[in-house]
Amino acid sequence: MTHVHIIGGGLAGLSAAVDVIGRARVSVYEAGPACGGRARSYFDKALGARIDNGNHLLLSANKSTFRYLGLIGAEKTLTGPGAPIFPWFDLKANLGWTLSLSKGRVPFWAFSRRRRVPGMKLSELAMLGRILRAGPDQTVSEFLGDGMLTRRLLEPFAVSALNTPLESASATLLAAIIRETLVLGGSACRPWYPSEGLSESFVDPAVAHLRRLQGEVHCGTRISGLDVQGGRVTGLKNGSDTIAVGPEDKVVFAAPSPVARSLLEAHLPGFSAPDAYESIINVHYRLSAPVKARGMLAKVGFVGLVGGVAEWIYLKNDILSVTVSAANRYTTWDNDELIATIWSEIRQAVGPVLVESLPQAVPPVRLVCEKRATFAATPAQDRLRPQARTRLENLALAGDWTQTGFPSTIEGAIRSGTEAIKVLGL
Incomplete structure (x- = not known):
């Protein structure tokens, strides 16, 4: 054999x-010492909790990922709202909303003030078509406008997907993501993430599956x-x-x-x-009790942020976990300054919709910086x-x-x- x-x-x-x-x-x-690379979980002794070394949001369009999870019997370890809905909060405007995409390819969501990005104009959707026709040497910033669709959706979406500043990020790589997600409609954009941890979903079941079939895994x-x-x-x-x-x-x-x-x-x-590489910063704040939210945040379990340092906040039992993409731009910041700034953003964005008030003082925290999280997604x-x-x-x-x-x-x-x-x- x-x-x-x-x-x-x-x-x-x-x-x-x-x-x-x-x-x-x-x-x-x-x-x-363990498999998983940059997508794994571990027990943090200082925090006294098991955490992921990064946060990863999957979409229903990720067919290879769901096939892999099916092969290792882990497809039910993910959680999500079951619909293409994304809560957002603009820190500068102190404004929250939920992007609710249409199921099919026709963007009916853009015609509804309750479902679309606040302040966007329908004409801004033409940007997507221009990005899809981008040449191999063009960058994302060449295609973005100055309207609300850019500021409140396309910019944060692109930074998260490419983990690279948009002034240098490849427009063709962004187009590849858009082609398999937004272009296909909401049925391809349902969000999912591990209900317990990255290792519990992607790594441990795979290793167990390989060993059951007489495969050898040598750490x-x-x-x-x-x-x-x-x-x-x-x-x-x-x-x-x-x-x-x-x-x-x-x-x-x-x-x-x-x-x-x-x-x-x-x-x-x-x-x-x-x-050339770009870093990702993840900050995990441990509270004294499990976090309980109201409304859309309770249903979805995460929120995207605009206008600050933090980009995504995930509610994970008693931990509030935050992702900062394209983090090379924060290398001159002191860790304590980053931690305090992000905590203030958390309190502003999700504090009002939590059942219990968040403390003003920063709780026990762990900052994890993956310095070579991804290659720089430039042309x-x-x-x-x-x-x-x-x-x-x-x-x-x-x-x-x-x-x-x-x-x-x-x-x-x-x-x-x-x-x-x-x-x-x-």
């Missing part, structure tokens, strides 16, 4: 393993080099040991982009991969992304940094794992 060696236990590597486990022997080699196993002979990978270096790769065996390289650059350049002439970096197929006959690449046509997202990572298995002919 073919043995598939998968280097990297993030979602790309796990996706590849889950896809092929019924047709081949599978071994996953993860350098860290704490760092692949430090490749042996290459005759146009194929023949061995994987693990310290002073070598893992043999047989004549019929395949290799999926699903480690992060910096690791790929260090290990693959010597074996793949002309190899390139993204080398120049997008051109550096390699295809899954390589010049080595038994080696394929996977990862959200490969050329998936998507920015760096869970959906892109999972698609890349499936594509790697496909190009290997398995």
